Structure formats: C-alpha cells, structure tokens
Amino acid sequence: MIGIIGGVSPRAGLDIYKKIITETVAATDQEHLPVLLFSFPNLIGGRTQYLLGNSTVNPALALAQVARQLEAAGATVAAIPCNTAHAEPIFSVFEQELIRTNQKIKILNLIKETVSFIKRSFPNSKVGILSDFGVRNEGLYRDLLLKEGFEVVESSDEWQERVYAAIYDPEYGIKGQSLPITNKARLDLHAAMDELKKEGAEVVVLACTELPLAIPESDHNGMTLIDPNRVLARALIQAVAPHKLK
Numbered sequence: 001m002i003g004i005i006g007g008v009s010p011r012a013g014l015d016i017y018k019k020i021i022t023e024t025v026a027a028t029d030q031e032h033l034p035v036l037l038f039s040f041p042n043l044i045g046g047r048t049q050y051l052l053g054n055s056t057v058n059p060a061l062a063l064a065q066v067a068r069q070l071e072a073a074g075a076t077v078a079a080i081p082c083n084t085a086h087a088e089p090i091f092s093v094f095e096q097e098l099i100r101t102n103q104k105i106k107i108l109n110l111i112k113e114t115v116s117f118i119k120r121s122f123p124n125s126k127v128g129i130l131s132d133f134g135v136r137n138e139g140l141y142r143d144l145l146l147k148e149g150f151e152v153v154e155s156s157d158e159w160q161e162r163v164y165a166a167i168y169d170p171e172y173g174i175k176g177q178s179l180p181i182t183n184k185a186r187l188d189l190h191a192a193m194d195e196l197k198k199e200g201a202e203v204v205v206l207a208c209t210e211l212p213l214a215i216p217e218s219d220h221n222g223m224t225l226i227d228p229n230r231v232l233a234r235a236l237i238q239a240v241a242p243h244k245l246k
Helices: 010-022 047-051 060-073 088-100 110-121 133-138 140-147 157-168 183-198 228-240
Strands: 002-006 035-039 077-079 106-108 126-130 151-154 203-206 223-226
Touching: 002 010, 002 060, 002 228, 010 035, 010 228, 035 060, 047 088, 047 133, 060 077, 060 088, 077 228, 088 106, 106 228, 110 140, 110 203, 110 223, 110 228, 126 140, 126 183, 133 140, 133 157, 140 151, 157 183, 183 223
Parallel strands: 002 035, 002 077, 077 106, 126 151, 126 203, 203 223
Antiparallel strands: none
16 A cells, blocks of 8 residues: 655645546546555654754654554555655654664655656756755755766756745745745746756756646746656556556
C-alpha cells in the first residue's frame, strides 16, 4: 500500500494524491490503488527555516514519526512530497530514525527519482532549477545533476529572493494565498523562468512542491517543465503495482 508523508505543505500531500489517481490505469472507483495520506502539519517544523538556521528543531524526527504510523497502518512504500525535506541534514536523520526503530517501510527519494527521470527522458539537456533557498543552498538537484554530467542553471541571488517571496510572502505567496494563486506570484515565477531561459535552460525543474500549484503547465517559453511530485507519484505506483501505471 502507498503511504504519503503529508503535512510538508498540506497542499503538496493532496497534490501528489491527485497525481497518483491521474497516473493510475483505472476505469472504476474500485480499480484505483489504496493510498494512506497522513498529514500532520502541526507536528512538522519548517524545512527551509531549519536549514537556514532559523529553527533548532530538526523536522526529520516528526517525519519519521509519521512514517512509523503509516507502516503500522499498512503502508509498504512511502514518500515525502517536499524537496527541502531531502536535504542531507534532514533526510539522513530521518533515515537513521527509521533504522533505529527497525522500520521496514520503503522510502522513495523525491530528488533521486526526479534526476533519474531527467536522465532517461532528457539526456544532454541543460537543466534549470527553480527553487527556494533551502534547495539551492543545499545543492539538492545541482549536485546530483552535475554528477550525472548535466549542465545546470540556477537563479541569481536577486531572482532567488523573488522566487522565495512568490512561495512564502504572506500577502501574495503560494503558501498563504493558494486559492486562487495570485497573479503576482505567477508573473514573478514566469519571469524567473525566463531568466533561466536566457542562461540556456532547456528543461526546468519546479523544485518546490508549491511551484506546480502555480505553474501547472508542462512547458514555458520553449522549455519543458518537470514536476517532481508527478514523477514521484508515478514512482510510487511503479513500486506497488507496475501494471497500473499509465
């Protein structure tokens, strides 16, 4: 059974569940896969805030607690729909906690699944990364993509500030104003992607799970947009029922 460790942006958990449904071969309700979505945003601290040193509580401990609850409820494979949660200071502690308590649940890695997808589908492409500070500063996609031989483009400091605000600003950012997404957030993100285009990006990773909520399109200005949540949804289906994967 699929498990989703939610609460790391509550909408991201709901988003990946929707994408699991969309990517499943099913003609009736009964033909869809069982999925457990456990969302405890009240327990899981901010990932970027921890990485930037603005919080001393590692969210890995709460993430591991949710994973244990999913396993106890019957999940055999799970994933965290949050890019920043996969930063080494968080994800390594999360894995250590599961080992310490002898958990058997298989955890898919969002970053590795996405890079593997890019390697299969867009070899030799120049990859742009649109992300918040946590993902950029930790080099989550950059380091793995460079290791695989890709050229990588990331936002300048000026544009990184605008992308961060488009996600977190309480008045117009996606986290605070997601129904509907504000026009300013979308315009700023489109402009940031245009800057990546000027640097030669051919493929852009929407490397924050809020970003596909604001940018549901599959391409922008001639660049292919990669939604890691959709990649992860497909990987979860593949892990439990490959014959059900579209």
